Amino acid sequence: MGNILIVAEITNTGAIREASYELVSIARKLADASGRDIKSVVIGSGVGDLAAEFASKGGGDTLMADDAALSDYNVDGFSRAISAAREAADADLVLISNTPAGWDVAPRVAAGLDAAYISDCFNIELEDGNLVFYRRVFNGKLDAQLSAEGVVVVTVQPGATEAYEGSSDGGTSALAVGLDGLRTKFVAVEQAEATGVDLSKADVIVAGGRGLGSPEKFEEVMKPLAEVLGGAMGASRPVVDAGWLEHAYQVGSSGQVVSPKLYIAAGISGAIQHLVGMKASNFIVAINKDPDAPIFEVADVGVVGDLFEILPPLTAALTEAKG
Amino acid sequence: MKVMVCLKQVPHQDARLDVAADGSWIQEDNIKFEINSYDTYALEEALRAKDAGEAEVVVVSIGPDRVTQALRTALGMGADRAVHVKDPEADASDSLGKAKILAAIAKQEEPDVIYCGLMADDGNFSAIPPMLAELAGMPSATGVISSEASDTSITVRRELEGGCREVVELPRPCLLAIQTGANQVRYASLKGIMQAKKKPVDVKTAADLGVGEQVGAGAAKVKINKIYIPPKSDQAELLEGSTDEIVTQLVGKIRELGVL
Numbered sequence: 347m348g349n350i351l352i353v354a355e356i357t358n359t360g361a362i363r364e365a366s367y368e369l370v371s372i373a374r375k376l377a378d379a380s381g382r383d384i385k386s387v388v389i390g391s392g393v394g395d396l397a398a399e400f401a402s403k404g405g406g407d408t409l410m411a412d413d414a415a416l417s418d419y420n421v422d423g424f425s426r427a428i429s430a431a432r433e434a435a436d437a438d439l440v441l442i443s444n445t446p447a448g449w450d451v452a453p454r455v456a457a458g459l460d461a462a463y464i465s466d467c468f469n470i471e472l473e474d475g476n477l478v479f480y481r482r483v484f485n486g487k488l489d490a491q492l493s494a495e496g497v498v499v500v501t502v503q504p505g506a507t508e509a510y511e512g513s514s515d516g517g518t519s520a521l522a523v524g525l526d527g528l529r530t531k532f533v534a535v536e537q538a539e540a541t542g543v544d545l546s547k548a549d550v551i552v553a554g555g556r557g558l559g560s561p562e563k564f565e566e567v568m569k570p571l572a573e574v575l576g577g578a579m580g581a582s583r584p585v586v587d588a589g590w591l592e593h594a595y596q597v598g599s600s601g602q603v604v605s606p607k608l609y610i611a612a613g614i615s616g617a618i619q620h621l622v623g624m625k626a627s628n629f630i631v632a633i634n635k636d637p638d639a640p641i642f643e644v645a646d647v648g649v650v651g652d653l654f655e656i657l658p659p660l661t662a663a664l665t666e667a668k669g
Numbered sequence: 670m671k672v673m674v675c676l677k678q679v680p681h682q683d684a685r686l687d688v689a690a691d692g693s694w695i696q697e698d699n700i701k702f703e704i705n706s707y708d709t710y711a712l713e714e715a716l717r718a719k720d721a722g723e724a725e726v727v728v729v730s731i732g733p734d735r736v737t738q739a740l741r742t743a744l745g746m747g748a749d750r751a752v753h754v755k756d757p758e759a760d761a762s763d764s765l766g767k768a769k770i771l772a773a774i775a776k777q778e779e780p781d782v783i784y785c786g787l788m789a790d791d792g793n794f795s796a797i798p799p800m801l802a803e804l805a806g807m808p809s810a811t812g813v814i815s816s817e818a819s820d821t822s823i824t825v826r827r828e829l830e831g832g833c834r835e836v837v838e839l840p841r842p843c844l845l846a847i848q849t850g851a852n853q854v855r856y857a858s859l860k861g862i863m864q865a866k867k868k869p870v871d872v873k874t875a876a877d878l879g880v881g882e883q884v885g886a887g888a889a890k891v892k893i894n895k896i897y898i899p900p901k902s903d904q905a906e907l908l909e910g911s912t913d914e915i916v917t918q919l920v921g922k923i924r925e926l927g928v929l
Contacts, residue, residue: 358833419835420837421799421808421809421810422808425803445830446811446812446827446828446829446830446835449795449811449812450799450809450810450811450812450827451799452799453764453795453796453797453798453799453800453803454799454800454802454803454809456765456796456800457765457768457799457800457801457803457804458803460765461765461890462763462765462890462891463764463765463794463796463800463891464794464891465793465794465795465796466793466795478894481793482793482899483791483792483793483896484680484686484695484790484791484793485790485793486899487686488686488688488695488896488897488898488899489896489897489898489899490893490894490895490896490897491893491894491895491896491897492891492892492893492894493891493892493894494890494891494892495890495891495892496890498890498891529808529839529840529843530808530809530810530837530838530839531837531838531839532835532836532837533824533836533837533838534835534836535829535833535834535835535836536826536833536834536835536836537832537833538831538832538833539832549928550928556682575923575928575929576928577928583849583850584849586850587849587850589853593832593850599830599831600828600829600830600831600832601831601832602831602832603831607926607927607928608923608926608928628926629922629926630905631919631922631923632905638898640899642901642904642905642907643899643901643903643904643905644903644905645905646905646906647905647906647907647908647919647922648904648905648906648907648908649907649908649915649919650907651915655912656912656915656916656919659912659913659916660916660919660920663916663917663919663920664920664923664929667920667924667929668929
């Protein structure tokens with residue numbers, strides 16, 4: 347049996363990402379139960395302090411892939427660094443956060459090792475001595491339990507578990523990574539464009555999904571409800587992908603993360619990436635035809651039914667209630 | 670120039686999902702299938718490359734007979750020819766096995782660019798595109814929402830979190846895994862559908878591609894033990910009754926929040 351390698355991720359602002367400490371929580375649980383050691387790797391340029399911090403806060407012995415060519419994320423360079431770290435750590439379980447960098451690099455690492463790859467796990471357990479992996483399938487409608495043979499590269503859903511808050515007495519050491527001939531070239535990170543739509547300040551958000559069926563229905567059904575509540579309109583990803591509303595209205599991990607007093611989700615099934623953006627709302631009302639829609643898992647109040655039958659009379663009743 | 674597009678046919682977004690008797694996947698009989706939503710955007714990117722110059726577009730899919738329909742749709746939208754890997758062993762492979770099959774096709778076809786969808790709407794693995802790129806010896810970028818080609822390279826924007834984007838330059842040949850919303854996907858025209866009937870669909874097995882030994886259930890390193898309906902822990906309070914009764918209850922809840 348091998349060890350566990352944690353791949354820590356550095357944020358744009360130069361800190362260890364919270365999700366990396368969530369990997370530590372999972373690694374600690376599995377290491378204690380299976381007798382594996384935990385090793386970590388921090389990849390970047392001038393990462394000595396961050397590596398020392400990670401080594402002392404649960405990461406254990408931490409390798410530093412430290413090179414100017416790794417100062418920004420680059421799939422070729424990072425995949426070589428992770429492969430070198432896996433070998434140096436003698437790891438048969440590699441934990442990476444399922445972030446835009448994580449999902450970009452992790453499958454390449456697995457394929458390079460001719461190894462198993464399991465993405466976006468919300469939990470990993472040791473059952474009868476074997477690792478079992480839990481993840482969602484069908485955009486959150488079903489869950490799956492999986493197992494793997496040999497070396498396994500795993501990405502873990504950020505936020506699925508608590509961040510580790512304990513300490514460890516790991517040391518740091520340099521990791522040599524061959525970085526000649528990198529093909530992919532980092533050019534820039536562009537910040538989100540400023541728009542007039544700031545959902546983060548709205549007390550009420552009335553959000554619609556694919557169930558609305560057309561942009562006209564947004565105008566007809568969602569807008570009057572938002573107006574009577576003095577709130578803002580929001581949308582799930584498929585609505586924005588289809589061009590019904592601008593990206594500025596998108597709620598979710600790739601759009602805005604919101605926490606209004608009231609969030610009404612109509613015709614939104616509740617893909618994980620949407621839930622991440624709104625589950626911190628104070629009170630959530632969900633209206634959906636499908637009783638198994640994942641949105642009902644995060645909602646306080648749900649209506650299983652046709653939003654077109656519920657929302658217009660609701661708007662009328664609220665208008666009347668306001669007087 | 671030649672571009673290759675990997676397509677997966679998946680259960681329709683509104684299809685009823687019942688767990689199959691053996692528990693390891695869904696019951697696929699008598700449900701509707703469609704091209705994976707992410708892959709439609711990948712196909713559109715490829716067709717735009719064709720529109721912009723002299724590119725041949727080859728669409729590739731792994732799956733049973735029903736996949737023919739997805740390939741015909743793609744041909745109807747403007748792809749030039751199709752490769753259909755029809756082989757139960759290929760279907761039984763894990764992501765790595767399927768990536769090996771696609772890499773064997775890439776080796777034969779030698780495309781300048783491979784377009785894939787970022788993930789599939791059924792398994793949500795987002796595994797195959799980078800695996801295929803690694804095995805085919807190409808650089809890759811995932812979550813691509815725009816791309817600009819020059820003579821030897823492609824500059825792409827990758828979607829990050831919170832509306833941020835990362836700009837990356839890749840030399841060709843390369844693989845791009847496209848995010849949904851990257852473009853407006855075209856429909857197949859009637860003329861396109863008629864022409865598609867004459868376009869070639871090459872049917873192959875994993876053995877034909879020289880990777881028969883490396884794929885299939887036996888070679889799979891990842892196994893789905895079971896799928897199941899997620900346990901309902903914090904289910905919402907469901908409102909019942911007539912529309913009027915439901916509306917009255919909702920107004921009461923909203924009034925309590927003090928947002929009226």
